[in-house]
Amino acid sequence: MAQLTPMMTQYLQIHEEVPDALLFFRLGDFYEMFFDDALTASRELEIALTGRDCGLEERAPMCGVPHHAAQNYITRLVEKGYKVAICEQVEDPKEAKGIVRREIIRVISPGTISEGKLLESKKNNYLMALFLENNSLGIASLDVSTGDFYVTQIEARSRDQWLSQLSDEIGRLLPAEVILNGALFKDGQALTLIENRFGILASLYPEKYFSVKNGSQRITEQFQVFALGALDLERRDHAIAAAGALLLYLDETQKRALTHIKTIRYYNSRDYMVLDLSTRRNLELTQTLRTLEKKGSLLGVLDKTVTAMGGRTLRRWVEAPLLNRDAILKRQGGVAAFFNHAADLPSFKTIMTRVYDLERLCGKLAFGTVNPRDLLALKQSLGALPLIGDFVVQLDAEPLTALFDPDELLTDIWEQIEQAIDDQAPLVLKDGHVIKTGFHPEIDAFREAAEKGQDWICDLECQERERTGIKNLKVKYNRVFGYFIEVTKSNFDQVPEDYIRKQTLANAERYFTPELKEMESRILGAQEGLLRCETQVFQEIRDGLLKEIPRIQQKAREVAELDAIYALAAVALQNRFVCPEIREDSTILIKNGRHPVVEDMIGTNHFIGNDCLLNQDDQRMLIITGPNMAGKSTFIRQVAIITLMAQIGSFVPADAARIGVVDRIFTRVGASDDLASGQSTFMVEMTEVANILKNASARSLVILDEIGRGTSTFDGISIAWAVVEYLHNPDSVGAKTLFATHYHELTELETLKPGIKNFSIRLKDTPDGVIFLRKIIPGPADQSYGIEVAKLAGFPAGVTRRAQEILGHLESGEDTYRQELLVAEPTVLYGDSGNQLNFFDVAQTMTDAEAEALETIREMQIEKMSPLEVMIVIDQLRKKL
Structure with missing residues (x-):
């Protein structure tokens, strides 16, 4: 430091106050960055990297941005997850003795943005503070741009419990930035959850700021109350610690009294339906799974x-x-x-x-x-x-x-603004004409002087054109030279002797006169006085509105x-939504329900509605079978969404609905690898199911779509069977459940467990394939129709024919021949054309029994036979063979 120049010493000393931020250091008309900050900013902003003498042998890396355009650059850095500290000159350089005094006036971070394009107009931008102690967690969330302030605390019995509830709260609020106390920052799983799973900027904040005593004092100061009981925070120490730390963090970073933070609301998670991250994602409540956009989500419709x-x-x-x-x-x-x-x-x-x-x-x-x-x-x-x-x-x-x-x-506030602010006021205060004429005498006097001066300038231009005979003579103004008379080169011989040369250009000369110089002083003095006075009055109006x-x-x-x-x-x-009947009982009854998002996409009157009845008696769990793409997933999701819509007070897409209030909705729909935490697809699936089994209650609604597919068939069936029994049993959970599955073995549970009912998707077989009718009917599906779905997906014809051939033998139960079939050369050729060998060209290689069977097939008049008669003949042939 001893070798550094005084200015660079000042820069580094100020930077020590904000070691985790990029420091925008004001030098004249630019914000400059040096050393590592310059390397980072030049890379992220794609601006030129230069150097500056700093007292060391090597020049300090340096880059900068104009102060008038700084907001755009700051926004780009914050968008990338950086904090930016604004360091301004806080004294007039002309009056400074030595280095100009500078101070940080504000630190801008993802969670402290108050305006700009990073703020979504219809979404809160929360800054969150978390305080963990002895498995109890305090959570404080504040939107600095609106003043919305919420606090709660979680009393957990174990680490897994508070971690799960923390995930639920972060998933609901989606803060832009989180500050943590030491216990949470050191918890690797919590930090991974915040930074990797949610992609949120997380920072360690000193433990002293999470003091209950300091927090209590800061909260009572902010909200001007004598005791915390007035804010419903009495004896809520963890919530107090988090809220106090958040306010202290804002004191340090914003450097001003945030008078718009006037209310703080304590809430309990039991006051509303808790939705875990998986459920929010699977039901696509506020954004879609694939594009992460609002359009295509439930919120996008509502x-x-x-x-x-x-x-x-x-x-x-x-x-x-x-x-x-x-x-x-x-x-x-x-x-x-x-x-x-x-x-x-x-x-x-x-x-x-x-x-x-x-x-x-x-x-x-x-x-x-x-x-x-x-x-x-x-x-x-x-x-x-x-x-x-x-x-x-x-x-x-x-x-x-x-x-x-x-x-x-x-109306009093409206009148105050109406009387003071001009209806055509500009965006920027310095552009003038902000305060209405007649509101303030001094402003009126300055404005009149400035306007008269401008009129005098116009008159002067006309007079001088007549006096000199120079028709293109102009009186102009710029900030460097003030007012001047400009004459082009072709008219130099007509310039009067009383003109005094001010500046020479390539094709013109600029002059002034004593009279013009005197008027310039009056005009500029009036304009400066007008701006000064308008600024002062505008600030007085603004300060009055603060109250x-x-x-x-x-x-x-x-x-x-x-x-x-x-x-x-x-x-x-x-x-065409209807008003649902809201009940305290456990019944969910939906008549001709529809999925609001799918219906919005395909158009009204194109969606096929379905009924649903769930209760705690004879229909507590529905096991739904049927092929993929037939509508199972849409049906179970729409039941969950209709229930959720009813509990936000909305009308619902159905002909009629009776909704018994549910405490939670759980979903397990699809899964993907969680690479950040090293979990496979199956592990993610099992983790989500475990969360349901631990937290669901008899008042919950559970939506399960295909569990157990990520392992062997027998393991998957066993897991799915055990999960069904556990959820169905009133002694363990007893939740209302919709279970979509391809495991047809589970349909046997209807006869074993009262309250379980089988349902399936109605289909129609045609010569061209299967048609999905999208209608839920009682009873299990007779098969999965996977090969039919493969055809619809565009599989080559040869592949689907080979699959059908293998399926027939697998279902026949002939184990020995099954193994031979799987290793033998297939009878289907997998070419682009999907052609199959002619069955009748291989007659010479057949046995007598096979030849007899072939002759029987040739003579069959299938068009005159019923499906049952065909099946009988085929069965006889199979037995002979």
Whole structure:
């Protein structure tokens, strides 16, 4: 350090405050990076790497970005998972004695973004803090851009238990960044879960910040309460430690009071339906399995919200269905109110299009990044509140009037902005004309002086053209030379003697006069005064609005819920959904149910609906057999999705439905290798099934699709059989279960276990192959039709004929001949044409019995025989042979 230059010493000392971040170090009009930061940034941003003398023998690697374009570069780095620390000059270089004083004003990371393109408008961006101690886990999650703050704690009996519940919570909230205490950071499996399975930036945070004492103090300061009991946090030490650490982390990184964080909500996982990661993925609730896009998911179908706030609210509902029947009915009542006034929905949608993202506008107010256009957006949004209030009153529906208070419409805030901010205000404050004329006398005086000065300049240009006779003479301005008179080269002989040369160009000369110089001082002085005064008044207005954030946030929550309820009603009307009956009993009864996503893709009236009955008596478990592609997986998924939709308060795709509230939905559908944790397909499958067996209850709904396929046939059947028995037994689980399988041996359980029923997919045999009718009927399937599916998939004809030949012998039970068949040269040629050897060209090699059988086949009049008669003849021939 002693050898380094003073500026480079300052850089390294400041960098020690944020060793895990890239430091954007302000030098004049650029943010510069040095040493390792420069190497990283130049690689990731694809910008030139140079060097700078630093006092050492070798120059320090250096790269930089212009300060006015820094936001784009910062966004790119954060998107790649980096933290960026912004270091600004905090004193005027002209007044500095020695090195200009610099400080970090903010650290930007994936979890602390407050604006920009990385924020999805209809998705929360959570920063999460985790505190683990003695198998008890505190979880705090905050969206810095909106102020949404949630905390909980998990009291677990074992490491596996808290790890499983942590996975469920991370899967639900999907935070952008996680900070951990030492116990969690050292737990390799937890760190692997967060970083590898979810791809989330995880950082160790010092243990002292997770102190319950420090956390309690910081929480009471933030929310201005005397005791934690007012926030429902009393004696919740692990939640307090996590929440306190999260707030302290924001203090260190954001360097400002985040006044929009006004509420903190404690929740219990028992308050909503817990959905593990496998279930969320298999049911494709918010994104598809293959493309990871919203389109094609359940949320993609349901999200007809107009506002960003409503979109985030609906997403939270889908991710956390309700368990309380009264709460479900309350939300359902709001959907019904909109549904029953279908003709009024277009006008409501029109009103809602005027509402901007009030929650994130409050965040920008708190961060001090709000611009004039943002205040105009806030004004327009508040201006829509009376219209929303009138609409709610007009519907006169108790669920809606209870949600939206028509007496608190924030008209005083609207008037404050209306009086102060010009309707044509620019995006950037320095562009001027932000404050309305007549609002502030000093601004009006400066504006008049500046405008009169501009008029004087225009008049001067006209006068000088007449006086000199130079028709193309122009009075111009730039930031370096101020105001000047420009004359082209061809008119130099007409330049008056009182012009004073200012600058020579290739084809022109620039001049000034004492009179122009004097007016320049007046104009620039007025413009500088106007900008200074407008900036000050704008900041005063912004500071005044900071006090109104709680009122704006409350109204934003009301509008968001209204919007989410409207969306559920709109999709119900569009897709012919019905209002389900919500019951406390254990019965799920669905009449002509449909899969909402598949129906949305193939079009209304093309989906074939199916009934489903599940209860705790004679039909607790359905074993569903039938070929692939026939619709088994779609059917069992749609039952789960209809149940989930009912518990978020939505109408459902069916002719009628009665849903007994379930505590959890479990799914085991398909599997793939988990390379990150070194697990094979079969191991992933067994892990997911084990989770179901450990956590399912009699109130749960379990969806199983083909378990046991990843091992030998007998092992697979044995595992599947044992799982069925365990789930069926009321003493162990007794859950309502839908089990799709190709193991036909399991269909025997219907006769052995009361409450198990066999169902299958109806098929139709035709001369051209099998047609899947997509209808669920009682009874097991008679075969798997795997070869028929292979034909539909486009297998070469020769391959399917060979498969049919092998299948016939395998099913015959002739073990000796089976082995000979499998090693012998096949009678089918596997060429592109798929041709088969002519059966009648090999007669000379046949035995007498075979020749007799061939002659019988030649003489058979199959077109006049029934299928049973054909089977009898074939059986006789087989016995002779």
